[in-house]
Amino acid sequence: MSDLPALPVTFRPGRTRAVLLTAAVVLFAVITAVALLLERLGPGERLSFVLTGALLAGVPLTLARPKVVADETGVTVVNIVSRRHLDWAEILQVNLRQGDPWVFLNLSDGTSLPALGIQPGIARQRAVADARTLRALVEARSVQDPERSSGDAQS
Known part of the structure; x- marks a missing residue:
């Protein structure tokens, strides 16, 4: 960590x-x-x-507006015309698969949120590294959240 x-x-x-x-x-x-x-x-x-x-x-x-900001309280996703703050416990998975235009966040409410702040367009290596870092942050924060950890064990 x-x-x-x-x-x-x-x-x-x-x-x-x-x-x-x-x-x-x-x-x-x-x-x-x-x-x-x-x-x-x-x-x-x-x-x-x-x-x-x-x-x-x-x-x-x-x-040029999109960004993803991770702080102590969670993750704020700023896309072209929208802004959404997510608590760490709301994020179940960070995905950047081959061919994806940007990162997708799978959320606890069953939806998926595009995070345009991490996109492989011109700099694929950087996007992959950023996605891995965000994924590691989400995993580290989920371990600190006992309610989330017990919910994951039931799945």
């Missing part, structure tokens, strides 16, 4: 996030530059170009 990271720990798709953030900045900069370089545009039209650039840059910024 000594090889587990200190809590809190945040998992993010680092390379994918870097690409998306760079794309957002470039998109905004190009559209703003076009607005400034077109001499025939009035101030209102230039402003509309800049606002359009900001809105379009918001798309990759939103796609």
Whole structure:
């Protein structure tokens, strides 16, 4: 258990996030530059170009949002438009199978929650390591929860 990271720990798709953030900045900069370089545009039209650039840059910024944060109280999964906090006891299993686009968390209520913060897209090795670390954290925390341990023994 000594090889587990200190809590809190945040998992993010680092390379994918870097690409998306760079794309957002470039998109905004190009559209703003076009607005400034077109001499025939009035101030209102230039402003509309800049606002359009900001809105379009918001798309990759939103796609860069996913993360998984593990802390003493549990795991917070932040996906593109949702955020959910799970107690450690709610997570039964952490899955990242061959071909999965991201990690899935099997929950005690019988559902599965996608955790987009760990995705193999550009960096498969990193995603596999992050999934293993999260799985080890879940297993270590379940041992500390006697109610969960007794529930697992009955299954």
